[in-house]
Amino acid sequence: MTSSKQALAHPATSADAAPGSQPGAARGAQGRGTPPPGPDSWRSRLYRWDMKASPYAFIAPFFIVFGAFGLVPLLYTAWYSLHNVQLSGLDHQTWAGLDNYKNLLSSEFFWNALENTFTIGVISTVPQLVMAIGIAHLLNYRLRGSTVWRVVMLTPYATSVAAATLVFTLLYSWDGGMINWLLHFVGVDPINWRESDWGGQFAVSSIVIWRWTGYNALIYLAAMQAIPTDLYESAALDGAGRWQQFRHVTVPMLRPTILFTVVVSTIGATQLFGEPLLFGGVSGSKGGSAHQYQTLGLYMYDQGWGIGNLGKASAIAWTMFLILLIVAAINLLITRRLRKSQ
């Protein structure tokens, strides 16, 4: 979080410092005379009250709604994770202490889900971001119809998890599916994507990659366009070719953006839910017949609304949160180290 704090502090101070001195004076002057006559008239009092209270009124909706539907539930989830709460008997909640967590840590399905989340996260995030940088680099050339290319690359983003997964499920079907049919041209025997272990994970990842590569490409493109021209000019003067310019100018200048996308994609991967649920079809909430692609998000849904153990589901949610915090902390360390090395 410190990285964003530093990033934010900059615009905030620059914006406040420049006009800051003037409005202060203007406000002082107007406080004395400008608004309606008589310093103690009800209108001027109302005016001053309005000045003071309105900023809080403007930010209040966010904090009220987030507080009620985000923060308070977060704490209650912690509370429920220490209780035995069953979907079938919501009125009988009994104290369970750390049982839900103990139960979780001794469950092979939890570790399986954790491992799947990690594997699917890696095989969906890494190719996705690498391809996104490549596409962004190409889109950064002067292109005919550049906007059209950008819109086309972003189209999968407009597709919902549900629609995309249903389509890919059919593309990956064992019998007569498009992908197995294409593979037979290169001499590969049909793969039972849904039932095989790595096949299912690969298929689920490909849906994520398909939906998000274009989105990340646009983020990289935006950052690339902000790189000062003279860096490329001096690199060219030093005799750097296109590839060397890309490696030694573009990629280092993109580093903060890359870190940003890595964090966002990691958060996304930790919460992966819809793709494996729908890809699994009938055994969706199990993540396939043998839990091949059951992620943590899916495991939580299965425990909570499949099996009906909401206490355990709460414990899974909090465990996911802790994992995210660890990821954020690691990111912070890396950012710090990068800053120092620069």
Add this chain to the structure above:
Amino acid sequence: MTTTELTVPQAGAKGTPDGRGSGRRRVLGAGKQLHAGPVTYVVLTVFALVSLAPLVWTAVAASRNNERLAQTPPPLWFGGNLFKNLQAAWDQAGLGTAMVNSTIVAGTITVGTVVFSTLAGFAFAKLRFRFSGLLLLLTIGTMMIPPQLAVVPLYLWMSDLGWSNQLQTVILPTLVSAFGTFFMRQYLLQALPTELIEAARVDGASSLRVVWHVVFPAARPAMAVLGLLTFVMAWNDFLWPIIALNQQNPTVQVALNSLGTGYVPDQAVIMAGALLGTLPLLIAFLLFGKQIVGGIMQGAIKG
């Protein structure tokens, strides 16, 4: 997030009120922009095909029947069953209700998010108040919290309130957005001249008048972009609607889920459902694709 640092000095140097437009960036980048060679076009075409092919093929599959879809090779061109399958998907999944529900849900969430984000973004960008820095940091920090953490209590409370399967269950928790607040703040920092607010203040305008006559007009372009992004997100939301709503009163995504998890799946009908569920957004994308692209690139620089 950190990229903010890169853009701020530039924008300050240029100082144009809406200097965030792509025009300025294009000028900046012009010097280094090399013309694309044929290889670039070939590679981009391949990626474009990969992006579009699954969508086009959805329509192809939706126009066939189940038996044909199970055969090899898969159909590569349209058949004659499209309207029959669309009709079947519409009826089986209750897509009529679902479309109306999704429109209400996504529409309300969009209006709420845009208005509340503009108000809060304006306060954080231009008003001075105690703890504003800390509160902004808190707002951004909330983006770290995964939605899974709220689901169990929300589900229990909504059941207690008798709100299960009702649309407000889905609308209320999503009515504000930390990203939107930050997005509007960054935009208004640049796009709204402080003198304009001061002038209105000197004339004795109340805060609400300032918001209505100065802030909203200045924020309009960013409000449009945030609105489009929010609508796409709300329309596609999956986790909470699937827990909170049932088959009697679904959103489009919940309805599609029910099509996909049937025991005797009719693939052609499922594809017709997927096509129908995506169509409204694809049409919006055809109309506003440029703005959505611009918004994501803007948000990327700022967010």
